[in-house]
Amino acid sequence: MSDTGDQTILKVEDLEVKFDLGGGLFGGKRRTVHAVDGVDLVLRKGECLGLVGESGCGKSTLALSILGLQAPTRGRVILDGQDIAAPGVDRKARARIAQMVFQDPYSSLNPRQSVRRTLETPLRMHGVTTKSEVDDRIAEIMRHVGLRAEQAERYPHEFSGGQRQRIGIARALILKPKIVVLDEPVSALDVSIRAQIINLLLELKDTLSLSYIMISHDLGVVEHMSDRVAVMYLGRIVETGDWHTIFTQPRHPYTRALIAAIPDPFNHGLAVKMSGEVPNPLEPPSGCRFHPRCPEMREGCRAQPTPPLASIGGAHAVPHEVRCIRAAELV
Numbered sequence: 001m002s003d004t005g006d007q008t009i010l011k012v013e014d015l016e017v018k019f020d021l022g023g024g025l026f027g028g029k030r031r032t033v034h035a036v037d038g039v040d041l042v043l044r045k046g047e048c049l050g051l052v053g054e055s056g057c058g059k060s061t062l063a064l065s066i067l068g069l070q071a072p073t074r075g076r077v078i079l080d081g082q083d084i085a086a087p088g089v090d091r092k093a094r095a096r097i098a099q100m101v102f103q104d105p106y107s108s109l110n111p112r113q114s115v116r117r118t119l120e121t122p123l124r125m126h127g128v129t130t131k132s133e134v135d136d137r138i139a140e141i142m143r144h145v146g147l148r149a150e151q152a153e154r155y156p157h158e159f160s161g162g163q164r165q166r167i168g169i170a171r172a173l174i175l176k177p178k179i180v181v182l183d184e185p186v187s188a189l190d191v192s193i194r195a196q197i198i199n200l201l202l203e204l205k206d207t208l209s210l211s212y213i214m215i216s217h218d219l220g221v222v223e224h225m226s227d228r229v230a231v232m233y234l235g236r237i238v239e240t241g242d243w244h245t246i247f248t249q250p251r252h253p254y255t256r257a258l259i260a261a262i263p264d265p266f267n268h269g270l271a272v273k274m275s276g277e278v279p280n281p282l283e284p285p286s287g288c289r290f291h292p293r294c295p296e297m298r299e300g301c302r303a304q305p306t307p308p309l310a311s312i313g314g315a316h317a318v319p320h321e322v323r324c325i326r327a328a329e330l331v
Contacts (some may be wrong), residue, residue, distance in 0.1 A: 009178060009211050010043035010066065010098075011067055015075035015085075017061050021282075033281045035061040036072070037235035040309070045181065048212040050204065050226030050243065052219060052258065056278055058235040059215045061302060063181045066213065068094045080178060092126060099172040103184040105164035108155040115142075115167055116152040118176050134209045141170045144207070146200060162193035166200070173208065182214040186221060198225060219262050223247050228318060231255045234281060237309060241320035251312060251320070251327040253296045271276065 016037040031307040034060045044051050051059050064070035064092050067076055068084050068091060077085045084094050102108035109118060119138050128134055139149035143165040156164055165185065172180055185201065186194040202225060205212060222229060222242060230240040232255065239252040251258045258272040274293040279285055286294050291301040312328065326328070 007044045008042055009045045009080055010041070010213075011076075011078040012039055012041040012062075012066065013076045013078070015039045015041075015062070015065060015077065016073050017065055017070060018073050019197055031282050034235050034284070035281070036065065038077075039232075039235075040261070041230060041237070041240075043211055043213060045178075045211055046205070046209060047227040048214055049227050050222035050229040051213060051232065052217065052222055053232035054217070054228060057232040059232055060183065063100070063183060063215055064233070066179075067098050067100055067181060069200065071158075088180075095122075095177075096126060096175050097177055098179040098181065099175065099177040100181040100183060101165075101168050101172045101185050104188045105168050106156075106188070107160055108168055109164060109171075111156050112117055113172075114153055114155055118167070118171055119152065122171070122175055137174065141174050144173065144204060145170045146225075161189050161197055162196060163189060165189060165193075165197055169197075169200070169204070173210075176208075177210075179211045179213065181214075182212055184216055184218075186213070187216070187218060194221075201225070219247075219258060232260070234279065234284055236289065236306070237321075238290065238323045238325065239321065240309070242318040244316075245320050249320075250280065251322045251330050252290075252324045253294045253330065254290050257295070257328070281311045296330060 002240045015036055016034065019035060021031040029162070039062060054058055061070055068089070072085050075085065079094065080097050082089065089228050092257060116138060119141065120134050122220050123134055123137055123139065128137060138152050142149050147163065147166055154166065158168065181274070182201065186197050189197060195312045198221060204210060205221065214222065214225055226243045227296060229243050229246040230237050231252065232238070233254050239246065239250065239255045246255065246258060250259055273297060274297070276293045279289070286302060287304055288306055291297045298330055304325060307323055307325050308324050310327065311319045311321050313320055
């Protein structure tokens with residue numbers, strides 16, 4: 001995958017995360033799950049990269065590896081010029097670069113801690129210890145997320161769901177990171193509140209010069225927020241490109257099926273259906289991993305090795321890359 005040199009803030013190279021499940025209760029054959037299998041990604045400064053796919057495709061494991069919370073078994077995660085997957089990396093330095101906003105604003109906040117305690121703890125851990133500086137940083141971030149400074153004295157149960165998510169965003173931003181991973185940031189919120197949080201996130205991205213990786217199954221949200229989109233299936237990226245190309249000219253059958261499932265007017269007239277369930281990751285299919293569910297499957301899809309991501313062009317110098325031997329035919 002190409003990048004733009006000094007505009008690249010994150011580069012993931014040939015990342016693999018596998019889990020050894022052992023031999024089971026009765027000592028059977030050892031089994032291994034490749035949750036992330038040879039992923040390459042680039043995140044540029046100031047952009048939002050949408051990471052989409054069904055549950056179990058490896059999105060969250062990939063995000064945890066980027067944050068340094070899950071050690072990869074192979075590959076590199078180069079964050080702001082430093083390989084954070086290498087041994088001996090300073091975890092505090094990494095935390096100052098990348099943070100995460102979690103899906104559930106109800107369970108991700110400690111009910112026994114005031115908002116102030118939640119926000120001041122990471123500051124003190126990272127060397128901000130004077131009361132005046134702590135107070136100023138908390139007041140500033142509360143203002144950025146649309147809350148009043150005095151509300152920091154309250155506890156999570158005193159806030160609505162949307163306000164709790166604003167607090168979660170404040171916690172992620174209190175150390176002034178450059179990258180924020182958004183894990184389904186609005187899926188647990190009422191529909192009436194979602195637009196407010198989405199608009200807040202977009203405003204903060206511009207105001208604070210942030211870069212986002214947004215994990216979501218809601219392609220309507222992805223289409224609205226993302227500059228580029230990467231589609232995952234069974235641990236691999238199967239298609240990536242700028243958001244307009246992915247949503248209007250998808251070439252991988254899996255991407256086409258995902259977009260076709262979006263209610264009008266978002267699906268752009270696609271009428272593609274996939275059958276069956278996601279295969280068992282312990283026993284992934286031969287050839288293309290999507291072929292058992294693919295409406296465009298041919299014998300070569302089953303028999304040939306999984307193709308690499310191949311560029312088929314792209315708009316505005318953003319490559320459109322697809323992992324499918326029939327990509328040129330599916331227009």
